[in-house]
Amino acid sequence: MTDQTETSAPNQLDTKFIFDQARGYLAFGEQMTEMSKQFQGNIQSGATDWGSVLRQNFDQFKTAITQSADDPNVNPELARLWNQTLDLWQQTASSLGVVPPEEGGGDIWQAYQQVQNQYLDLLRQAARGALDLMEQQLVERASGGQMIENLRELYNLWVDCNEKTYGQMLRGAAYSELSGRLFNTLLACYPKRETTA
Protein backbone atom coordinates (compact mmCIF):
# COMPACT_ATOMS: atom_id res chain seq x y z
CA MET A 1 0.00 0.00 0.00
CA THR A 2 2.87 2.37 0.73
CA ASP A 3 3.56 4.60 -2.23
CA GLN A 4 6.76 4.24 -4.19
CA THR A 5 9.27 7.03 -4.55
CA GLU A 6 9.03 8.73 -7.92
CA THR A 7 12.07 8.03 -10.06
CA SER A 8 13.28 9.07 -13.47
CA ALA A 9 16.39 8.90 -15.60
CA PRO A 10 18.31 12.14 -16.29
CA ASN A 11 16.51 13.54 -19.30
CA GLN A 12 17.80 14.70 -22.65
CA LEU A 13 16.99 18.30 -21.78
CA ASP A 14 19.70 18.46 -19.13
CA THR A 15 22.44 17.24 -21.45
CA LYS A 16 21.37 19.54 -24.25
CA PHE A 17 21.29 22.60 -21.98
CA ILE A 18 24.68 21.74 -20.54
CA PHE A 19 26.30 21.43 -23.97
CA ASP A 20 24.57 24.49 -25.41
CA GLN A 21 25.73 26.67 -22.57
CA ALA A 22 29.20 25.13 -22.55
CA ARG A 23 29.59 26.03 -26.23
CA GLY A 24 28.43 29.57 -25.48
CA TYR A 25 30.90 29.84 -22.63
CA LEU A 26 33.76 28.58 -24.80
CA ALA A 27 32.83 31.12 -27.49
CA PHE A 28 32.83 33.81 -24.83
CA GLY A 29 36.28 32.59 -23.76
CA GLU A 30 37.60 32.79 -27.32
CA GLN A 31 36.44 36.39 -27.62
CA MET A 32 38.04 37.22 -24.31
CA THR A 33 41.28 35.57 -25.39
CA GLU A 34 41.42 37.87 -28.40
CA MET A 35 40.59 40.89 -26.33
CA SER A 36 43.16 39.96 -23.72
CA LYS A 37 45.84 39.49 -26.40
CA GLN A 38 45.20 42.96 -27.77
CA PHE A 39 45.07 44.44 -24.33
CA GLN A 40 48.37 42.89 -23.33
CA GLY A 41 49.91 43.95 -26.66
CA ASN A 42 48.86 47.56 -26.19
CA ILE A 43 50.17 47.66 -22.66
CA GLN A 44 53.48 46.11 -23.68
CA SER A 45 53.86 48.61 -26.49
CA GLY A 46 53.84 51.43 -24.01
CA ALA A 47 50.21 52.43 -23.49
CA THR A 48 49.80 53.73 -19.98
CA ASP A 49 46.12 54.66 -19.83
CA TRP A 50 44.58 51.28 -18.97
CA GLY A 51 41.09 52.69 -19.09
CA SER A 52 41.44 53.92 -22.68
CA VAL A 53 43.05 50.68 -23.80
CA LEU A 54 40.31 48.69 -22.16
CA ARG A 55 37.59 50.77 -23.80
CA GLN A 56 39.20 50.42 -27.19
CA ASN A 57 39.53 46.63 -26.87
CA PHE A 58 36.09 46.23 -25.38
CA ASP A 59 34.60 48.01 -28.37
CA GLN A 60 35.92 45.18 -30.55
CA PHE A 61 34.23 42.62 -28.31
CA LYS A 62 30.98 44.59 -28.55
CA THR A 63 31.26 44.66 -32.31
CA ALA A 64 31.84 40.90 -32.47
CA ILE A 65 28.88 40.12 -30.27
CA THR A 66 26.48 42.51 -32.03
CA GLN A 67 27.55 41.17 -35.43
CA SER A 68 26.82 37.64 -34.29
CA ALA A 69 23.41 38.80 -33.13
CA ASP A 70 22.61 40.46 -36.44
CA ASP A 71 23.73 37.37 -38.35
CA PRO A 72 23.91 34.27 -36.14
CA ASN A 73 25.71 32.39 -38.91
CA VAL A 74 28.81 34.50 -38.24
CA ASN A 75 29.26 32.92 -34.83
CA PRO A 76 26.26 30.83 -33.73
CA GLU A 77 27.70 30.03 -30.31
CA LEU A 78 28.30 33.68 -29.49
CA ALA A 79 24.88 34.54 -30.86
CA ARG A 80 23.35 32.06 -28.42
CA LEU A 81 24.74 34.02 -25.49
CA TRP A 82 23.10 37.16 -26.79
CA ASN A 83 19.81 35.61 -27.82
CA GLN A 84 19.18 33.54 -24.71
CA THR A 85 15.66 34.74 -24.05
CA LEU A 86 14.55 34.64 -27.68
CA ASP A 87 15.89 31.07 -27.92
CA LEU A 88 13.84 30.12 -24.87
CA TRP A 89 10.77 31.66 -26.44
CA GLN A 90 11.31 29.95 -29.79
CA GLN A 91 11.88 26.58 -28.13
CA THR A 92 8.63 27.06 -26.23
CA ALA A 93 6.72 28.07 -29.36
CA SER A 94 8.20 25.10 -31.20
CA SER A 95 7.22 22.70 -28.39
CA LEU A 96 3.66 23.97 -28.80
CA GLY A 97 3.71 22.99 -32.45
CA VAL A 98 4.27 26.42 -34.01
CA VAL A 99 6.42 25.94 -37.09
CA PRO A 100 7.09 28.49 -39.84
CA PRO A 101 4.79 27.98 -42.86
CA GLU A 102 6.50 26.94 -46.08
CA GLU A 103 5.92 30.05 -48.18
CA GLY A 104 6.06 33.04 -45.90
CA GLY A 105 2.69 32.38 -44.31
CA GLY A 106 -0.37 34.57 -44.30
CA ASP A 107 -1.03 37.90 -42.61
CA ILE A 108 -1.40 36.34 -39.19
CA TRP A 109 1.98 34.65 -39.37
CA GLN A 110 3.56 37.84 -40.70
CA ALA A 111 2.06 39.79 -37.83
CA TYR A 112 3.58 37.32 -35.37
CA GLN A 113 6.98 37.62 -37.06
CA GLN A 114 6.77 41.39 -36.87
CA VAL A 115 6.06 41.35 -33.16
CA GLN A 116 8.78 38.78 -32.59
CA ASN A 117 11.25 41.11 -34.31
CA GLN A 118 10.14 43.97 -32.07
CA TYR A 119 10.62 41.68 -29.09
CA LEU A 120 14.10 40.81 -30.30
CA ASP A 121 14.91 44.51 -30.68
CA LEU A 122 13.89 45.13 -27.10
CA LEU A 123 16.04 42.24 -25.90
CA ARG A 124 18.96 43.57 -27.92
CA GLN A 125 18.62 47.00 -26.37
CA ALA A 126 18.91 45.41 -22.94
CA ALA A 127 21.88 43.31 -24.06
CA ARG A 128 23.65 46.38 -25.47
CA GLY A 129 23.01 48.13 -22.19
CA ALA A 130 24.59 45.16 -20.43
CA LEU A 131 27.75 45.49 -22.52
CA ASP A 132 27.96 49.19 -21.71
CA LEU A 133 27.50 48.41 -18.03
CA MET A 134 30.13 45.69 -18.15
CA GLU A 135 32.59 48.04 -19.80
CA GLN A 136 31.90 50.68 -17.21
CA GLN A 137 32.44 48.22 -14.38
CA LEU A 138 35.67 46.92 -15.90
CA VAL A 139 37.00 50.44 -16.27
CA GLU A 140 36.06 51.23 -12.69
CA ARG A 141 37.84 48.11 -11.51
CA ALA A 142 40.88 49.00 -13.60
CA SER A 143 41.08 52.48 -12.17
CA GLY A 144 40.74 51.05 -8.67
CA GLY A 145 43.51 48.54 -9.33
CA GLN A 146 41.10 45.59 -8.94
CA MET A 147 42.07 42.47 -10.83
CA ILE A 148 39.79 40.09 -12.69
CA GLU A 149 41.32 36.82 -11.60
CA ASN A 150 39.82 34.36 -14.05
CA LEU A 151 37.57 33.90 -17.05
CA ARG A 152 34.66 32.66 -14.96
CA GLU A 153 34.73 35.87 -12.96
CA LEU A 154 34.51 37.81 -16.19
CA TYR A 155 31.64 35.62 -17.41
CA ASN A 156 29.83 36.07 -14.10
CA LEU A 157 30.21 39.83 -14.47
CA TRP A 158 28.69 39.55 -17.96
CA VAL A 159 25.76 37.56 -16.52
CA ASP A 160 25.25 40.04 -13.67
CA CYS A 161 25.21 42.98 -16.08
CA ASN A 162 22.73 41.24 -18.38
CA GLU A 163 20.45 40.31 -15.51
CA LYS A 164 20.52 43.91 -14.34
CA THR A 165 19.64 45.56 -17.64
CA TYR A 166 17.23 42.75 -18.59
CA GLY A 167 15.53 43.07 -15.20
CA GLN A 168 15.08 46.81 -15.72
CA MET A 169 13.56 46.16 -19.13
CA LEU A 170 11.33 43.41 -17.74
CA ARG A 171 9.81 45.79 -15.20
CA GLY A 172 8.95 48.39 -17.81
CA ALA A 173 5.49 48.93 -19.29
CA ALA A 174 6.87 48.48 -22.81
CA TYR A 175 7.97 44.92 -22.07
CA SER A 176 4.65 43.97 -20.51
CA GLU A 177 2.78 45.34 -23.51
CA LEU A 178 5.10 43.74 -26.06
CA SER A 179 5.35 40.32 -24.42
CA GLY A 180 1.55 40.31 -24.16
CA ARG A 181 1.30 41.07 -27.87
CA LEU A 182 3.86 38.37 -28.62
CA PHE A 183 1.71 35.79 -26.83
CA ASN A 184 -1.48 37.05 -28.43
CA THR A 185 -0.14 37.09 -31.99
CA LEU A 186 1.35 33.62 -31.49
CA LEU A 187 -2.03 32.38 -30.26
CA ALA A 188 -3.68 33.86 -33.34
CA CYS A 189 -1.55 31.51 -35.47
CA TYR A 190 -3.40 28.51 -34.05
CA PRO A 191 -6.84 27.32 -35.10
CA LYS A 192 -9.30 28.04 -32.28
CA ARG A 193 -10.73 24.99 -30.52
CA GLU A 194 -14.02 26.54 -29.56
CA THR A 195 -15.48 29.90 -28.66
CA THR A 196 -15.68 31.08 -25.09
CA ALA A 197 -19.16 30.83 -23.68
Added chain:
Amino acid sequence: MIGLTPERISEELKTYSARLTEGMQTLRRVGEIESGVSPRDPVHREDKLVLYRYQPRVAKPHPVPLLIVYALVNRPYMMDIQEDRSMIRGLLDAGIDVYLIDWGYPDAGDRSLTLGDYVHRYIHHCIDFLRERHQQETVNLLGVCQGGALSLCFASLYPEKVRNLVTMVTPVDFHTPDNLLTHLIRNVNVDLMVDTFGNLPGSLLNFAFLSLSPFRLAGQKYVDLVDILDDASALKNFLRMEKWIYDSPDQAGEAFRQFAKDFFQQNKLIKGEVIIGERQVDLRNLVMPVLNVYATQDHLVPPAASKALAERCGSRDYSELSFKGGHIGIYVSGRAQREVPPAIAAWLAAR
Protein backbone atom coordinates in the same frame (compact mmCIF):
# COMPACT_ATOMS: atom_id res chain seq x y z
CA MET B 1 41.17 41.77 -18.31
CA ILE B 2 43.86 43.28 -16.20
CA GLY B 3 45.78 40.33 -14.90
CA LEU B 4 43.85 37.94 -17.09
CA THR B 5 46.33 36.86 -19.73
CA PRO B 6 45.50 34.98 -22.96
CA GLU B 7 47.50 32.04 -21.64
CA ARG B 8 45.49 31.95 -18.47
CA ILE B 9 42.18 32.06 -20.34
CA SER B 10 43.37 29.33 -22.67
CA GLU B 11 44.36 27.15 -19.71
CA GLU B 12 41.01 27.76 -18.07
CA LEU B 13 39.12 26.81 -21.22
CA LYS B 14 41.15 23.60 -21.53
CA THR B 15 40.39 22.68 -17.94
CA TYR B 16 36.71 23.49 -18.47
CA SER B 17 36.48 21.30 -21.57
CA ALA B 18 38.29 18.43 -19.83
CA ARG B 19 36.00 18.59 -16.81
CA LEU B 20 32.96 18.72 -19.07
CA THR B 21 34.09 15.61 -20.95
CA GLU B 22 34.89 13.71 -17.76
CA GLY B 23 31.69 14.92 -16.15
CA MET B 24 29.58 13.48 -18.91
CA GLN B 25 30.75 10.04 -17.77
CA THR B 26 29.44 10.81 -14.28
CA LEU B 27 26.19 12.02 -15.81
CA ARG B 28 25.79 8.74 -17.69
CA ARG B 29 26.51 6.73 -14.54
CA VAL B 30 24.38 8.74 -12.16
CA GLY B 31 21.39 6.42 -12.45
CA GLU B 32 17.80 7.11 -11.55
CA ILE B 33 16.79 10.33 -9.88
CA GLU B 34 14.50 9.82 -6.90
CA SER B 35 12.21 12.49 -5.55
CA GLY B 36 9.60 12.32 -2.86
CA VAL B 37 11.44 10.38 -0.19
CA SER B 38 9.15 9.99 2.83
CA PRO B 39 6.93 6.89 2.94
CA ARG B 40 3.28 7.73 2.36
CA ASP B 41 0.01 5.94 1.77
CA PRO B 42 -2.81 6.91 -0.57
CA VAL B 43 -5.96 7.21 1.54
CA HIS B 44 -8.48 8.90 -0.74
CA ARG B 45 -8.92 9.39 -4.48
CA GLU B 46 -11.21 11.49 -6.64
CA ASP B 47 -10.70 11.76 -10.38
CA LYS B 48 -6.94 12.39 -10.76
CA LEU B 49 -6.55 13.66 -7.20
CA VAL B 50 -4.80 11.42 -4.69
CA LEU B 51 -4.73 12.30 -1.00
CA TYR B 52 -1.64 10.91 0.73
CA ARG B 53 -0.96 10.39 4.39
CA TYR B 54 2.72 10.51 5.31
CA GLN B 55 3.73 7.85 7.79
CA PRO B 56 4.16 9.48 11.20
CA ARG B 57 7.66 9.63 12.66
CA VAL B 58 6.58 9.98 16.28
CA ALA B 59 4.67 7.47 18.40
CA LYS B 60 1.72 9.76 19.05
CA PRO B 61 1.21 12.44 16.41
CA HIS B 62 -0.84 15.58 16.97
CA PRO B 63 -4.55 14.61 16.99
CA VAL B 64 -5.56 17.31 14.51
CA PRO B 65 -4.26 16.43 11.04
CA LEU B 66 -2.65 18.94 8.71
CA LEU B 67 -3.73 19.02 5.07
CA ILE B 68 -1.19 20.49 2.64
CA VAL B 69 -2.67 22.04 -0.50
CA TYR B 70 0.07 22.55 -3.04
CA ALA B 71 -0.10 24.75 -6.14
CA LEU B 72 -1.58 23.44 -9.37
CA VAL B 73 1.62 24.45 -11.14
CA ASN B 74 4.63 22.18 -10.62
CA ARG B 75 4.57 19.03 -8.55
CA PRO B 76 4.25 18.75 -4.78
CA TYR B 77 7.32 16.56 -4.25
CA MET B 78 9.24 19.80 -3.81
CA MET B 79 7.95 19.57 -0.22
CA ASP B 80 9.78 16.26 0.23
CA ILE B 81 12.45 16.38 -2.43
CA GLN B 82 15.26 14.55 -0.64
CA GLU B 83 15.95 13.23 2.82
CA ASP B 84 17.91 16.20 4.09
CA ARG B 85 15.68 18.73 2.33
CA SER B 86 12.13 17.88 3.24
CA MET B 87 9.63 20.29 4.68
CA ILE B 88 7.29 17.34 5.20
CA ARG B 89 9.87 15.33 7.11
CA GLY B 90 10.46 18.33 9.36
CA LEU B 91 6.74 18.53 10.14
CA LEU B 92 6.57 14.77 10.77
CA ASP B 93 9.57 14.94 13.10
CA ALA B 94 7.79 17.70 15.00
CA GLY B 95 4.83 15.39 15.57
CA ILE B 96 2.40 16.66 12.95
CA ASP B 97 0.13 14.19 11.17
CA VAL B 98 0.67 15.27 7.55
CA TYR B 99 -1.62 14.77 4.56
CA LEU B 100 -0.98 16.14 1.08
CA ILE B 101 -3.09 16.56 -2.03
CA ASP B 102 -1.43 15.41 -5.25
CA TRP B 103 -3.43 16.97 -8.09
CA GLY B 104 -1.95 14.70 -10.75
CA TYR B 105 -1.60 15.74 -14.37
CA PRO B 106 -4.74 17.26 -15.94
CA ASP B 107 -5.43 16.05 -19.46
CA ALA B 108 -7.89 17.02 -22.19
CA GLY B 109 -10.77 15.55 -20.20
CA ASP B 110 -10.10 18.04 -17.38
CA ARG B 111 -10.22 21.26 -19.38
CA SER B 112 -13.65 22.19 -18.06
CA LEU B 113 -12.64 21.85 -14.40
CA THR B 114 -13.28 25.16 -12.65
CA LEU B 115 -11.95 26.71 -9.50
CA GLY B 116 -15.32 25.68 -8.07
CA ASP B 117 -14.36 22.05 -8.69
CA TYR B 118 -11.02 22.52 -7.00
CA VAL B 119 -12.36 24.37 -3.95
CA HIS B 120 -15.92 23.14 -3.36
CA ARG B 121 -15.31 19.59 -4.48
CA TYR B 122 -11.68 18.43 -4.29
CA ILE B 123 -10.40 20.37 -1.29
CA HIS B 124 -13.75 20.19 0.46
CA HIS B 125 -13.98 16.43 0.07
CA CYS B 126 -10.43 15.96 1.39
CA ILE B 127 -11.23 18.14 4.40
CA ASP B 128 -14.41 16.16 5.11
CA PHE B 129 -12.54 12.89 4.67
CA LEU B 130 -10.01 13.97 7.30
CA ARG B 131 -12.65 15.30 9.69
CA GLU B 132 -14.35 11.95 9.61
CA ARG B 133 -11.19 9.87 9.71
CA HIS B 134 -9.82 11.74 12.71
CA GLN B 135 -13.17 12.43 14.37
CA GLN B 136 -12.48 16.16 14.44
CA GLU B 137 -14.87 19.03 13.75
CA THR B 138 -12.03 21.05 12.25
CA VAL B 139 -8.64 20.29 10.72
CA ASN B 140 -5.49 22.29 10.02
CA LEU B 141 -4.89 23.57 6.52
CA LEU B 142 -1.55 24.61 4.95
CA GLY B 143 -1.63 26.16 1.49
CA VAL B 144 1.47 26.64 -0.64
CA CYS B 145 1.80 29.46 -3.20
CA GLN B 146 -1.20 29.17 -5.54
CA GLY B 147 -2.42 26.39 -3.25
CA GLY B 148 -2.37 29.03 -0.52
CA ALA B 149 -4.71 31.23 -2.56
CA LEU B 150 -7.03 28.23 -3.02
CA SER B 151 -6.79 27.55 0.73
CA LEU B 152 -7.71 31.16 1.48
CA CYS B 153 -10.76 30.74 -0.71
CA PHE B 154 -11.74 27.46 0.95
CA ALA B 155 -11.19 28.74 4.49
CA SER B 156 -13.21 31.89 3.70
CA LEU B 157 -16.08 29.81 2.35
CA TYR B 158 -15.97 27.07 5.02
CA PRO B 159 -14.42 28.69 8.12
CA GLU B 160 -16.27 26.28 10.38
CA LYS B 161 -14.16 23.39 9.06
CA VAL B 162 -10.70 24.94 9.43
CA ARG B 163 -9.06 24.99 12.84
CA ASN B 164 -5.87 26.81 11.86
CA LEU B 165 -4.75 28.19 8.51
CA VAL B 166 -1.12 28.38 7.42
CA THR B 167 -0.25 30.09 4.16
CA MET B 168 3.23 29.75 2.64
CA VAL B 169 4.58 32.15 0.00
CA THR B 170 0.98 32.88 -0.91
CA PRO B 171 -0.06 35.80 -3.11
CA VAL B 172 -2.96 37.84 -1.75
CA ASP B 173 -2.45 41.23 -3.39
CA PHE B 174 -1.55 40.43 -7.00
CA HIS B 175 -0.94 44.06 -7.94
CA THR B 176 2.01 45.03 -5.78
CA PRO B 177 4.48 46.96 -7.96
CA ASP B 178 7.13 44.23 -7.79
CA ASN B 179 4.86 41.39 -8.94
CA LEU B 180 6.61 40.25 -12.12
CA LEU B 181 4.21 37.44 -12.97
CA THR B 182 1.29 39.88 -13.01
CA HIS B 183 3.40 42.21 -15.14
CA LEU B 184 3.92 39.38 -17.65
CA ILE B 185 0.31 38.29 -17.84
CA ARG B 186 -1.32 41.71 -17.64
CA ASN B 187 -1.59 42.13 -21.42
CA VAL B 188 -2.13 38.51 -22.39
CA ASN B 189 -5.49 37.62 -23.87
CA VAL B 190 -6.36 34.84 -21.42
CA ASP B 191 -9.61 33.92 -23.16
CA LEU B 192 -7.78 33.48 -26.45
CA MET B 193 -5.12 31.42 -24.69
CA VAL B 194 -7.60 29.01 -23.09
CA ASP B 195 -9.80 28.86 -26.18
CA THR B 196 -6.72 28.03 -28.23
CA PHE B 197 -5.06 25.41 -26.07
CA GLY B 198 -7.88 24.05 -23.94
CA ASN B 199 -5.56 23.29 -21.05
CA LEU B 200 -2.68 25.68 -20.56
CA PRO B 201 0.54 23.88 -21.56
CA GLY B 202 3.05 23.52 -18.74
CA SER B 203 5.84 24.57 -21.11
CA LEU B 204 4.33 28.06 -21.35
CA LEU B 205 4.46 28.40 -17.58
CA ASN B 206 8.07 27.22 -17.65
CA PHE B 207 8.90 29.91 -20.16
CA ALA B 208 7.25 32.53 -17.97
CA PHE B 209 9.29 31.45 -14.91
CA LEU B 210 12.60 31.16 -16.80
CA SER B 211 12.10 34.46 -18.58
CA LEU B 212 12.20 36.27 -15.23
CA SER B 213 15.93 35.55 -14.96
CA PRO B 214 17.09 33.88 -18.19
CA PHE B 215 20.82 34.56 -17.98
CA ARG B 216 21.08 32.84 -14.62
CA LEU B 217 18.42 30.15 -14.97
CA ALA B 218 19.05 29.10 -18.57
CA GLY B 219 22.73 29.99 -18.87
CA GLN B 220 25.00 30.47 -15.89
CA LYS B 221 23.47 27.58 -13.98
CA TYR B 222 24.64 25.12 -16.64
CA VAL B 223 28.09 26.70 -16.97
CA ASP B 224 28.54 26.41 -13.20
CA LEU B 225 27.40 22.80 -13.32
CA VAL B 226 30.85 21.81 -14.56
CA ASP B 227 32.14 22.49 -11.04
CA ILE B 228 30.09 19.61 -9.62
CA LEU B 229 30.04 17.21 -12.55
CA ASP B 230 32.56 14.94 -10.82
CA ASP B 231 30.48 14.73 -7.66
CA ALA B 232 27.72 12.16 -8.16
CA SER B 233 25.83 13.21 -5.05
CA ALA B 234 25.84 16.92 -5.85
CA LEU B 235 24.94 16.12 -9.44
CA LYS B 236 21.95 14.07 -8.33
CA ASN B 237 20.76 16.98 -6.20
CA PHE B 238 21.05 19.25 -9.22
CA LEU B 239 19.19 16.83 -11.49
CA ARG B 240 16.48 16.37 -8.89
CA MET B 241 15.83 20.11 -8.96
CA GLU B 242 15.95 20.14 -12.75
CA LYS B 243 13.41 17.37 -12.89
CA TRP B 244 11.11 19.33 -10.61
CA ILE B 245 11.53 22.58 -12.55
CA TYR B 246 10.56 20.98 -15.85
CA ASP B 247 7.89 18.70 -14.39
CA SER B 248 5.11 21.18 -15.10
CA PRO B 249 1.60 19.78 -15.40
CA ASP B 250 -0.74 21.43 -17.87
CA GLN B 251 -3.36 23.62 -16.20
CA ALA B 252 -7.05 22.77 -16.44
CA GLY B 253 -8.33 25.39 -18.90
CA GLU B 254 -11.33 26.88 -17.12
CA ALA B 255 -9.65 26.98 -13.72
CA PHE B 256 -6.65 28.73 -15.29
CA ARG B 257 -8.95 31.18 -17.08
CA GLN B 258 -10.52 32.32 -13.84
CA PHE B 259 -7.30 32.33 -11.83
CA ALA B 260 -5.41 34.36 -14.46
CA LYS B 261 -8.22 36.87 -14.99
CA ASP B 262 -9.71 37.25 -11.52
CA PHE B 263 -6.57 36.93 -9.42
CA PHE B 264 -3.70 38.14 -11.61
CA GLN B 265 -5.31 40.60 -13.97
CA GLN B 266 -8.14 42.02 -11.87
CA ASN B 267 -6.83 41.43 -8.34
CA LYS B 268 -10.28 40.44 -7.12
CA LEU B 269 -9.15 38.42 -4.10
CA ILE B 270 -8.31 41.43 -1.95
CA LYS B 271 -11.37 43.29 -3.25
CA GLY B 272 -13.69 40.52 -2.06
CA GLU B 273 -14.94 40.06 -5.61
CA VAL B 274 -13.86 36.50 -6.36
CA ILE B 275 -16.84 34.26 -6.98
CA ILE B 276 -16.23 30.53 -6.69
CA GLY B 277 -19.13 28.31 -7.62
CA GLU B 278 -21.64 31.15 -7.14
CA ARG B 279 -20.29 31.97 -3.68
CA GLN B 280 -18.35 35.14 -2.94
CA VAL B 281 -14.96 34.84 -1.26
CA ASP B 282 -14.68 37.30 1.62
CA LEU B 283 -11.33 37.20 3.40
CA ARG B 284 -12.98 38.74 6.46
CA ASN B 285 -14.48 35.30 7.06
CA LEU B 286 -10.99 34.06 7.96
CA VAL B 287 -11.65 34.16 11.69
CA MET B 288 -9.50 31.13 12.58
CA PRO B 289 -5.87 31.59 13.67
CA VAL B 290 -3.72 32.41 10.63
CA LEU B 291 0.03 32.00 10.19
CA ASN B 292 1.35 33.71 7.07
CA VAL B 293 4.81 32.48 6.05
CA TYR B 294 6.65 34.48 3.41
CA ALA B 295 10.17 34.68 1.98
CA THR B 296 11.98 38.01 2.05
CA GLN B 297 13.73 37.44 -1.30
CA ASP B 298 10.83 35.82 -3.13
CA HIS B 299 10.88 36.98 -6.78
CA LEU B 300 7.64 35.17 -7.68
CA VAL B 301 5.49 36.12 -4.71
CA PRO B 302 6.99 39.30 -3.27
CA PRO B 303 6.63 39.72 0.52
CA ALA B 304 4.23 42.65 0.07
CA ALA B 305 1.91 40.43 -1.99
CA SER B 306 1.68 37.96 0.91
CA LYS B 307 1.65 40.45 3.77
CA ALA B 308 -1.44 42.12 2.36
CA LEU B 309 -3.37 39.36 4.15
CA ALA B 310 -2.78 41.08 7.50
CA GLU B 311 -5.20 43.89 6.72
CA ARG B 312 -7.74 41.79 4.86
CA CYS B 313 -8.36 38.73 7.01
CA GLY B 314 -10.80 38.73 9.90
CA SER B 315 -8.64 36.76 12.32
CA ARG B 316 -7.75 38.17 15.74
CA ASP B 317 -4.91 35.67 15.93
CA TYR B 318 -2.84 36.56 12.87
CA SER B 319 0.92 35.98 12.83
CA GLU B 320 3.67 36.22 10.25
CA LEU B 321 6.81 34.19 9.86
CA SER B 322 9.47 35.85 7.76
CA PHE B 323 12.06 33.58 6.17
CA LYS B 324 15.24 35.09 4.79
CA GLY B 325 15.41 33.41 1.41
CA GLY B 326 13.65 32.87 -1.89
CA HIS B 327 10.56 31.13 -3.23
CA ILE B 328 12.31 27.76 -3.59
CA GLY B 329 14.84 28.16 -0.79
CA ILE B 330 12.00 28.24 1.72
CA TYR B 331 11.45 24.52 1.02
CA VAL B 332 14.89 23.21 0.25
CA SER B 333 17.60 25.27 1.92
CA GLY B 334 19.36 23.96 4.98
CA ARG B 335 18.25 26.95 7.04
CA ALA B 336 14.65 26.44 5.99
CA GLN B 337 14.77 22.88 7.36
CA ARG B 338 15.99 24.20 10.69
CA GLU B 339 13.64 27.16 10.93
CA VAL B 340 10.35 26.70 9.10
CA PRO B 341 8.83 23.28 9.96
CA PRO B 342 9.62 23.58 13.70
CA ALA B 343 8.09 27.07 13.77
CA ILE B 344 4.92 25.93 11.97
CA ALA B 345 4.63 22.87 14.21
CA ALA B 346 5.07 24.95 17.37
CA TRP B 347 2.47 27.46 16.18
CA LEU B 348 0.00 24.64 15.45
CA ALA B 349 0.71 22.86 18.72
CA ALA B 350 -0.11 26.03 20.64
CA ARG B 351 -3.56 26.16 18.98
